[in-house]
Amino acid sequence: MKKLMTGNEAFAYGAYLGGVQVGAAYPGTPSSEILDNFSRYPGIFAEWSPNEKVSLDVAIGAAYAGTRAMSSMKHVGLNVASDSLFYAVYTGVKGGLVIICADDPEMHSSQNEQDNRNYAKFAKCPMLEPSDSEEAKQFVGMALDMSEEFETPVLVRSVTRLSHSSTPVEVSDAGPPPPSEETPFYERDAQRYVMVPANARRRHPLVEERLEKLADYAETIPINYIEPGDDNLGIISAGVNYHYAKEVFPNATFLKLGMVYPLPEKLIRAFADRVKTVVIVEELDPFLEEQLRLMGIQVKGKDIFPMLGEFSPTLVRDCAVKAGLIPAPEAPPEIKVDLERPIRPPMLCPGCGHRALFHVLRENGVLVTGDIGCYTLGSAPPLSAMHTTGCMGASIGVAHGIDKAGVKDDVVAVLGDSTFLHSGIHPLIDVLYNQGNTTTIISDNSATAMTGFQEHPGTGKTVQGQPTTVVDPEKLVRGIGFEKVDICDPYEIDQMEKILQDHLKSGKPSVIISRHPCVLHAKEKHTPPEVDPELCINCGICLDVGCSPLIQEDEHVRIDSLLCNGCGLCVKVCPQEAIIEQ
Numbered sequence: 347m348k349k350l351m352t353g354n355e356a357f358a359y360g361a362y363l364g365g366v367q368v369g370a371a372y373p374g375t376p377s378s379e380i381l382d383n384f385s386r387y388p389g390i391f392a393e394w395s396p397n398e399k400v401s402l403d404v405a406i407g408a409a410y411a412g413t414r415a416m417s418s419m420k421h422v423g424l425n426v427a428s429d430s431l432f433y434a435v436y437t438g439v440k441g442g443l444v445i446i447c448a449d450d451p452e453m454h455s456s457q458n459e460q461d462n463r464n465y466a467k468f469a470k471c472p473m474l475e476p477s478d479s480e481e482a483k484q485f486v487g488m489a490l491d492m493s494e495e496f497e498t499p500v501l502v503r504s505v506t507r508l509s510h511s512s513t514p515v516e517v518s519d520a521g522p523p524p525p526s527e528e529t530p531f532y533e534r535d536a537q538r539y540v541m542v543p544a545n546a547r548r549r550h551p552l553v554e555e556r557l558e559k560l561a562d563y564a565e566t567i568p569i570n571y572i573e574p575g576d577d578n579l580g581i582i583s584a585g586v587n588y589h590y591a592k593e594v595f596p597n598a599t600f601l602k603l604g605m606v607y608p609l610p611e612k613l614i615r616a617f618a619d620r621v622k623t624v625v626i627v628e629e630l631d632p633f634l635e636e637q638l639r640l641m642g643i644q645v646k647g648k649d650i651f652p653m654l655g656e657f658s659p660t661l662v663r664d665c666a667v668k669a670g671l672i673p674a675p676e677a678p679p680e681i682k683v684d685l686e687r688p689i690r691p692p693m694l695c696p697g698c699g700h701r702a703l704f705h706v707l708r709e710n711g712v713l714v715t716g717d718i719g720c721y722t723l724g725s726a727p728p729l730s731a732m733h734t735t736g737c738m739g740a741s742i743g744v745a746h747g748i749d750k751a752g753v754k755d756d757v758v759a760v761l762g763d764s765t766f767l768h769s770g771i772h773p774l775i776d777v778l779y780n781q782g783n784t785t786t787i788i789s790d791n792s793a794t795a796m797t798g799f800q801e802h803p804g805t806g807k808t809v810q811g812q813p814t815t816v817v818d819p820e821k822l823v824r825g826i827g828f829e830k831v832d833i834c835d836p837y838e839i840d841q842m843e844k845i846l847q848d849h850l851k852s853g854k855p856s857v858i859i860s861r862h863p864c865v866l867h868a869k870e871k872h873t874p875p876e877v878d879p880e881l882c883i884n885c886g887i888c889l890d891v892g893c894s895p896l897i898q899e900d901e902h903v904r905i906d907s908l909l910c911n912g913c914g915l916c917v918k919v920c921p922q923e924a925i926i927e928q
């Protein structure tokens with residue numbers, strides 16, 4: 347029976363069928379639904395870890411004990427987890443370990459466009475790349491087998507288009523193989539698992555030998571194959587790009603690579619000998635192209651296709667026409683559609699606590715080093731109250747650095763509660779230890795809102811919705827040694843402003859927990875206020891909080907009661923008292 351599944355659903359299904367017993371992840375678009383879906387299968391353990399490195403260490407521990415394990419993350423998550431990836435390649439694993447990382451060409455929701463195939467080469471770890479949901483399911487199973495056969499972690503790469511598109515998957519009632527009767531057993535073997543230099547030196551040659559064996563294996567694995575066609579044109583492709591290329595070059599001979607590292611050199615040479623021209627269709631970096639060039643094979647690739655952004659059949663076709671690989675298609679009849687769509691930039695939701703906080707920060711003219719989450723929208727006009735954002739957890743260190751550089755502005759670091767638990771604790775320790783006086787604001791909405799309300803250690807629930815210990819940020823920062831800690835609802839604007847000024851003037855390192863539940867999560871809605879047209883002078887001050895229900899009309903401001911959540915921020919900022927609570 348076939349069922350439509352997204353790539354992420356299929357990854358989870360493949361992990362379940364493949365006998366994964368321990369799955370760990372930190373959310374991040376486009377990967378989050380892998381663990382969400384996996385957690386719903388029976389008889390497995392799944393966890394949201396505080397960050398990707400922890401998730402990979404958990405999976406490595408399980409795999410050391412001979413249990414099949416999975417860790418999943420978005421592409422930048424692998425930067426966080428990379429230290430663990432590198433040691434795990436050296437120690438190797440006993441139970442199958444699959445690491446699914448999802449890249450985001452086009453940066454639909456990411457801060458950069460890195461091509462994680464480079465991690466396979468960098469860490470000397472095999473990588474598979476499925477092109478649709480059926481392959482997503484199958485490749486996870488193959489990765490687990492390969493992991494056990496070669497005693498190595500195996501990377502499986504996804505991209506947004508695969509993770510979030512639905513294609514048919516063969517499903518059956520058969521579940522995973524029954525779990526082994528034996529109790530998982532960690533074999534004490536310090537030479538293998540303790541990576542002190544003397545042991546690591548002994549492991550490195552094994553890693554190189556393993557890579558050579560994997561390259562031989564790549565010659566035989568059925569997911570690397572030639573599809574015969576017109577040998578005048580030979581296309582090499584992998585992942586979703588393969589489908590775009592098939593659409594554009596239906597008659598060409600293809601080399602479809604399911605394993606993108608290490609490469610099957612003999613198969614590639616045989617392919618190159620057979621076809622007249624080799625063209626590589628690959629998004630982002632010339633990863634395959636560079637390796638083929640090193641083999642001395644003449645190829646076309648990035649001279650035809652761009653290094654930036656996401657591919658599509660249209661893009662591949664346009665580039666191929668420009669390069670003279672295919673004739674220009676007959677121009678389709680021009681369809682005139684007057685589609686003047688209004689631009690709708692992302693903005694904070696009506697009633698969002700982050701908005702009230704950024705209003706206060708802007709009014710107080712502070713320099714804000716920011717972080718990644720919904721609150722990054724505090725950087726957008728009209729709030730324009732966040733001045734740096736790099737990666738998760740960067741806000742505090744950057745604020746501390748600006749402070750130590752001698753900048754005289756008041757500097758405040760702002761990060762969300764999930765981000766704080768992900769990577770905000772160490773930089774806070776740094777501020778204390780190195781006698782900084784940075785004020786850090788944890789904008790706590792009790793949710794990982796940006797990526798879809800995944801639970802985290804501060805929410806009191808596990809991925810499966812079970813109640814668990816709540817990690818309290820206040821106790822945590824006091825435990826580190828912060829003495830100046832305050833908690834305030836940002837909608838109490840006057841109080842928040844007083845606390846902020848008190849912290850800034852104190853000259854001490856400090857933490858403010860700005861706490862207001864996420865409006866979408868808490869599903870809170872109050873009666874919208876109304877504008878008194880007699881009192882409104884259309885000064886536009888309320889519009890400066892950047893709340894979408896507030897609309898400026900000719901005479902006065904109007905509130906769209908369908909959009910308004912009744913939070914009352916506009917009531918508080920109106921100098922004319924023209925916005926009346928109902």
Ligand SMILES: Cc1ncc(C[n+]2csc(CCOP(=O)(O)OP(=O)(O)O)c2C)c(N)n1
Pocket residue numbers: 372373374375398420422423426718719720721738761762763764765766791793794795796797
């Ligand atoms: C290393 C890394 N992992 C995951 C993500 C995806 N991501 C971006 S922000 C975020 C957490 C947002 O939660 P929080 O800090 O609580 O802010 P909120 O969105 O709730 O305002 C996540 C998981 C990322 N950008 N980088």
